Amino acid sequence: MDEINLKLPARPEYMSVARLATAAIANRIGFNIDEIEDLKVAVSEAGNFLINRYEDISYLTIDYKISRNRSILTSVKASGTKVPKGENKEDELSLFIIESVTDKVTKQTEEGIIKGFTILKTGGGHLEQGGSGICGKKGKGRRYVG
Amino acid sequence: MFYGIMFLKYQERIDKGVWHMNINIQEKWNERINSWNVSLSGEIDIYNAPELKSSLLKLIDEKNGNIIVDCTNLKYIDSTGLGVLISALRRVKDYNGEIIINNLQPYIYKIFTITGLDKVFTIKVQE
Numbered sequence: 001m002d003e004i005n006l007k008l009p010a011r012p013e014y015m016s017v018a019r020l021a022t023a024a025i026a027n028r029i030g031f032n033i034d035e036i037e038d039l040k041v042a043v044s045e046a047g048n049f050l051i052n053r054y055e056d057i058s059y060l061t062i063d064y065k066i067s068r069n070r071s072i073l074t075s076v077k078a079s080g081t082k083v084p085k086g087e088n089k090e091d092e093l094s095l096f097i098i099e100s101v102t103d104k105v106t107k108q109t110e111e112g113i114i115k116g117f118t119i120l121k122t123g124g125g126h127l128e129q130g131g132s133g134i135c136g137k138k139g140k141g142r143r144y145v146g
Numbered sequence: 147m148f149y150g151i152m153f154l155k156y157q158e159r160i161d162k163g164v165w166h167m168n169i170n171i172q173e174k175w176n177e178r179i180n181s182w183n184v185s186l187s188g189e190i191d192i193y194n195a196p197e198l199k200s201s202l203l204k205l206i207d208e209k210n211g212n213i214i215v216d217c218t219n220l221k222y223i224d225s226t227g228l229g230v231l232i233s234a235l236r237r238v239k240d241y242n243g244e245i246i247i248n249n250l251q252p253y254i255y256k257i258f259t260i261t262g263l264d265k266v267f268t269i270k271v272q273e
Contacts, residue, residue, distance in 0.1 A: 003186065012193035013193045015191050015193060016191065016193070019189075019191075019222070033253070034253060035156060040222075041224070041257065045224060047192075047272075048192045048225060050226060089229065090225045090226055090228075090229045093225040093228060094225045095226055096261060097257065101256075103234075132218070
């Protein structure tokens with residue numbers, strides 16, 4: 001199992017860096033384009049959620065664990081002091097998107113407060129033309145075959 | 147000399163529309179169909195979504211028309227970007243207008259379908 005650790009300032013301008021790194025790692029182990037997009041979206045939304053929800057986060061740590069069966073277990077966690085900003089209407093949207101594009105997502109909570117996410121995404125499927133789904137989920141024109 | 151050329155290119159980008167790091171927003175009023183044509187390129191995320199929001203709300207304040215968004219060169223949109231489109235739609239609905247999203251990439255359309263926003267906006271996907 002290979003491990004990659006990324007530590008980024010928890011600021012909006014660095015989310016594109018997280019997406020780039022995620023896409024590169026997913027591409028490295030042979031995810032197809034749709035699977036890469038899914039993981040990229042999930043990691044970015046996890047970062048959005050944490051940045052939106054807490055004041056005074058210093059860093060986001062993103063740890064990737066790559067298995068031989070072409071799955072990536074990604075942990076996105078906020079480090080530093082966390083002062084809740086309060087509910088944000090986009091938080092729910094972020095959570096919904098993360099759950100929809102990944103195989104499994106677990107919230108890392110301490111005393112009922114979400115401090116991070118563990119995201120599992122398995123790749124290695126291929127796209128088949130003419131099906132009813134896209135990227136393994138809803139859509140049109142292509143179907144994901146795992 | 148080199149920096150002079152770089153500055154001119156940067157200035158050219160600013161002149162063409164709102165240039166904000168990873169995103170470029172161009173807008174034009176179309177009198178014939180009473181609509182704003184807005185072209186988005188790049189990535190809309192938590193960093194530049196506020197820029198998109200202020201641009202769209204400024205257009206709505208200027209003229210109450212439909213908004214036709216061309217997404218041919220849009221590479222990414224996240225939940226904050228979707229939030230901006232939803233808040234713009236609320237404003238547009240106040241005067242019975244609509245937001246039409248054209249030429250969306252299939253993988254971005256997926257985000258609209260899983261969030262149910264494909265039923266809220268009029269969307270045309272790239273073939």
